[in-house]
Amino acid sequence: MQTxxxxxxxxxxxxxxxxxxxIGAAGIVMVAIAAAGCGWIVGRLQTAxxxxxxxPDGGTESAALAxxxxxTHVPVADVDHRAAAAIPAASDAGGGNPPGGLDPELLxxxxxxxxxxxxxxxxxxxxxxxxELPAERLIAAYEHDAxxxxxxxxFTTYVDTLATQVDAARAAMQAATGNTSDVVRMEAARxxxxxxxxxxxxTLAPTGLEIKP
Amino acid sequence: xxxxxxxxxxxxxxxxVALSAHAVVKFSATREGLFTTTNExxxxxxxxxxxxxxxxxxPAAKKVLLTYxxxxxxxxxxxxxxxxxxxxxxxxxxxxxxxxxxxxxxxSGNHTSTADAYATHTIATAIAGKKGANTVMIVGGRLGAVGxxxxxxxxxxxxx
Numbered sequence: 001m002q003t004x005x006x007x008x009x010x011x012x013x014x015x016x017x018x019x020x021x022x023i024g025a026a027g028i029v030m031v032a033i034a035a036a037g038c039g040w041i042v043g044r045l046q047t048a049x050x051x052x053x054x055x056p057d058g059g060t061e062s063a064a065l066a067x068x069x070x071x072t073h074v075p076v077a078d079v080d081h082r083a084a085a086a087i088p089a090a091s092d093a094g095g096g097n098p099p100g101g102l103d104p105e106l107l108x109x110x111x112x113x114x115x116x117x118x119x120x121x122x123x124x125x126x127x128x129x130x131x132e133l134p135a136e137r138l139i140a141a142y143e144h145d146a147x148x149x150x151x152x153x154x155f156t157t158y159v160d161t162l163a164t165q166v167d168a169a170r171a172a173m174q175a176a177t178g179n180t181s182d183v184v185r186m187e188a189a190r191x192x193x194x195x196x197x198x199x200x201x202x203t204l205a206p207t208g209l210e211i212k213p
Numbered sequence: 214x215x216x217x218x219x220x221x222x223x224x225x226x227x228x229x230v231a232l233s234a235h236a237v238v239k240f241s242a243t244r245e246g247l248f249t250t251t252n253e254x255x256x257x258x259x260x261x262x263x264x265x266x267x268x269x270x271x272p273a274a275k276k277v278l279l280t281y282x283x284x285x286x287x288x289x290x291x292x293x294x295x296x297x298x299x300x301x302x303x304x305x306x307x308x309x310x311x312x313x314x315x316x317x318x319x320x321s322g323n324h325t326s327t328a329d330a331y332a333t334h335t336i337a338t339a340i341a342g343k344k345g346a347n348t349v350m351i352v353g354g355r356l357g358a359v360g361x362x363x364x365x366x367x368x369x370x371x372x373x
Contacts, residue, residue: 124345127270130239156268163242163260191262198263205249205363 102129108137111154116147123153135161142176142184151181159191170195237373239277240269247284248364250353255362257283257300257351259369267349269371271342278372279304281351282335284365285320286328294357297321303350304340311338315356328363342371 102125110122111133123141126133138161141154155176162169173195176188242260256265271277281302289296297318301308311317320334349369355362 124270125272128272128345159262160268163262163264166261169262191264194265195263198258201248201250201258201263202246205247 102131104131104133107131108133111137111141111150116150119145119150120147120153123150123157127153127157133157142181143179148181148183151179152183152187155179155184155187166195236278238370239271239373240267240369240371242267242369244367246366249361251361252355254352254354257353257364257367259349259351259367265350267369268346269342269349270346271344274341274343275373276339277342278337278370279309279340279349280335280337280370280372281367282333282370283319283367284331284333284363286331286363286365287320287322287355288326288328288360288363289322289358290324290326290360295321296324296355296357296359298353298355298359298362300336301352301354302336302338302340303348303352305343305347309338309340312336315354318356319353322357322359326360328361331363331365 104126107122107126111119111126113119114122119141123133125131135158138154138158142151142158145151145154159169159172162172170192173188173192176184177192179185179188242264244258244260246261248258258265259267279302281300285298287296287298295318298320299315299317300312300319302312303309317336319336320330320332322328323330349371351369353362353364
């Protein structure tokens with residue numbers, strides 16, 4: 001099991017690259033949460049000039065949603081933390097409504113930063129709201145994340161997306177048997193054994209069982 | 214005049230509901246190929262990786278529609294009972310109605326030694342999903358003098 005600090009730095013770099021490298025070290029980003037109609041929107045992270053920085057309004061997240069449009073400015077270093085934290089809160093506020101404006105890039109970025117719980121929340125939210133995360137992000141998560149929970153969920157999610165591509169799924173599972181996380185290695189081995197047993201079972205079908213015309 | 218407006222408005226409202234209602238697929242898994250077994254009880258593979266437990270995620274607790282469709286046939290030429298297979302659909306470790314017990318034949322044979330009554334069958338039932346990860350497993354059981362059970366191409370669909 002690798003330690004977290006080095007990996008977080010690496011993933012943080014990926015996160016910034018994923019947003020086109022538009023966030024400078026001394027820049028300011030804006031996280032906008034807007035309630036729109038019966039749904040809600042987690043806005044994209046955007047750069048903003050330092051001169052436009054305003055004080056956070058200090059209201060609660062529910063109050064922010066009720067006012068329909070609140071912009072909160074946070075330093076770059078806190079972006080991933082705040083973004084990851086905003087997602088589950090917004091999900092709760094949505095009460096299961098379709099997330100019309102849920103941003104895959106924001107979720108993917110959140111998966112790369114924040115605490116273990118926040119990264120897990122970002123991945124869980126993506127799954128719950130059917131937000132398709134980039135394959136490379138899932139692979140990075142199950143290969144490098146500091147949390148075993150995040151790794152395991154990212155791995156199973158990725159393999160499940162390959163359920164109709166048996167060879168690709170098998171290759172991913174075989175590669176994961178060398179993962180530095182015990183839980184990922186065990187799950188990969190379990191799934192490989194399940195696949196092997198299934199393939200043996202499928203060869204046992206008596207001949208001549210073709211469906212009659 | 215006002216008395217006539219009520220039914221009209223209700224009708225319009227219902228029409229609007231009908232127009233806006235639509236099913237959203239939350240999850241689907243398909244499998245191709247003929248899975249056969251002679252076991253009295255067996256878990257059914259639900260995708261091409263042979264997974265017997267499938268996970269789907271919901272943003273909130275809600276009822277969703279579970280539909281399982283599969284080609285099915287059984288063999289069995291002796292005995293007084295029709296050879297048949299029943300399925301128990303297990304969601305979050307609980308068997309859901311109406312698949313509990315054995316009085317829910319999914320397919321049956323015609324007392325021949327080979328499974329020759331292949332047809333596609335479907336179970337559709339509303340299930341109570343919980344927020345977060347939900348699991349689905351399908352356990353089959355054979356009844357009567359069944360020789361073997363054959364489950365062919367299948368689809369498991371969870372829709373909102």
